[in-house]
């Protein structure tokens with residue numbers, strides 16, 4: 001339901017693309033109510049989910065735990081006659097499943113592989129995937145970090161839009177794209193990242209998977225207030241949120257996808273969840289994957305940051321590992337007048 005469309009403030013939007021040059025006024029003249037683009041209106045709000053991981057297969061198939069939904073990495077399930085594919089089929093009979101690809105390479109130099117897209121579509125049809133997502137960037141994650149500057153200009157926007165249209169045609173459904181995590185800001189960008197995402201969505205009718213941890217890492221590394229980044233997000237396009245672990249290396253914030261979610265990320269999630277109208281949320285914990293109950297407990301911490309949530313919801317888990325890391329990062333970056 002739309003109570004009032006947000007009106008972008010282009011002056012501030014431009015400022016988001018520059019290091020240490022943000023103003024403290026709201027980006028939108030009115031705060032948007034939860035609303036979703038008509039092209040994405042059928043995408044449901046699934047609740048709080050976790051990634052589907054091989055160490056948990058047996059427990060899931062025997063106990064059917066009360067988890068809202070699963071996010072599966074299709075590359076782990078593409079083999080036509082594998083155990084992993086059979087497991088995903090069975091899981092999908094009981095739970096909503098979204099596919100989170102890492103191989104399309106929507107912004108890379110090479111065209112996405114047609115055989116991969118065909119296999120991805122076949123898998124999505126087979127398990128009735130609620131949507132297919134991938135990352136804004138090339139196939140290689142390191143390359144994605146190194147080429148962030150190239151993302152933020154009109155040439156790359158045009159190339160990426162054309163690529164998204166071709167991929168959506170191949171998949172026969174809207175694609176959902178995730179904001180990258182960046183290790184450095186860009187002095188040469190002509191567009192801010194939220195502006196790039198908004199243009200991409202408007203041109204192609206694709207959806208957004210907003211990784212809140214990536215927003216936090218990119219903003220701190222790039223010298224942008226993450227609250228202003230969130231002000232600039234095209235919320236009507238956001239169908240999913242990610243949360244995940246971060247670490248402070250001493251020079252930059254890195255999205256490790258390992259360990260508990262820092263309270264600073266949860267605080268951004270509080271805003272993101274409300275402004276997205278309660279978008280489906282999943283936890284990324286890829287390294288040293290814990291037991292399923294621990295993984296589930298971590299994503300359930302999100303409840304403490306929803307309306308009516310309380311600190312007691314946080315009591316589900318032990319003290320966050322590395323909790324002091326991001327406090328140190330914030331203190332360090334505050335000296336650069338970022339926060």
Ligand SMILES: [Fe+2]
Pocket residue numbers: 178211214242284
């Ligand atoms: Fe993510």
